[in-house]
Amino acid sequence: MEQTEFLEKNIFTDLKNLNDGSDKETVQYFSESDFEILLQRVEHFGIGVYSVASWLNGKVSEVAAHEDFKKKATDSKWYKKAFLTFKSRQPGLSYSATYKVSNKLLAKQNTFDNEELS
Numbered sequence: 839m840e841q842t843e844f845l846e847k848n849i850f851t852d853l854k855n856l857n858d859g860s861d862k863e864t865v866q867y868f869s870e871s872d873f874e875i876l877l878q879r880v881e882h883f884g885i886g887v888y889s890v891a892s893w894l895n896g897k898v899s900e901v902a903a904h905e906d907f908k909k910k911a912t913d914s915k916w917y918k919k920a921f922l923t924f925k926s927r928q929p930g931l932s933y934s935a936t937y938k939v940s941n942k943l944l945a946k947q948n949t950f951d952n953e954e955l956s
Contacts, residue, residue, distance in 0.1 A: 839944050839947050839948050840944070841937070841938075841939045841944065844939050844943070844944055844947055845937060845939065848879065848883060848947075849876055849879045849880060849883070849885070849937075850866060850876070853868050853872040853875060853876060854868065854869065854872060855867070855868065856868060856869065856893075856932050857934075859896065865934055866934060867891075867893050867932045867933055867934035868932060868933055868934070869932060869933075870925055870929070870930065870931065870932075870933065873921065873932075873933035873935075874921070876935075877914070877917060877918065877921060880914075880917075880935075880937065881914040883939075883943060884912055884940070884943070885912070885937050885938065885939050885940075885943070886904075886910070886911030886912045886937065886938035886939075886940070887904065887911055887912075887916075887917045887935050887936070887937055887938075888903060888904060888911050888935075888936040888937070888938060889901055889902065889903040889904070889935060889936045890902050890903075890917050890920045890921060890924070890933060890934075890935045891933065891934045891935070892924040892925075892928075892931040892932070892933055893931060893932040893933065893934065894928070894931055894932075899924075899928075899931060900924060900927075902916075902917075902920035902923070902924075904916050904917070906920075907919065907920070911938055917935070921933065
């Protein structure tokens with residue numbers, strides 16, 4: 839299983855991608871409420887988040903990265919704080935992130951999927 843497939847199946851499921859532009863396949867952004875759910879799922883799986891971007895009217899407004907907080911990408915404290923900061927500055931924004939699903943987690947998911955097929 840590839841990272842994109844994992845994210846679609848486990849993280850983005852039942853969330854509405856608000857990107858209807860030409861870069862729809864590469865950048866998925868979500869409403870504030872959906873992004874909050876997304877971050878809970880990311881934390882549950884221990885997925886790394888490299889950056890969080892806020893969007894206003896289809897354009898990136900602000901970006902925060904784990905390096906800005908001197909935290910590991912898998913440390914949920916940094917991306918929760920970035921999200922809280924963005925949404926407190928301006929309600930009603932949309933949000934996207936860049937992720938890293940570990941090879942270990944992808945391998946585990948592949949094993950699980952294969953067992954379901956047996």
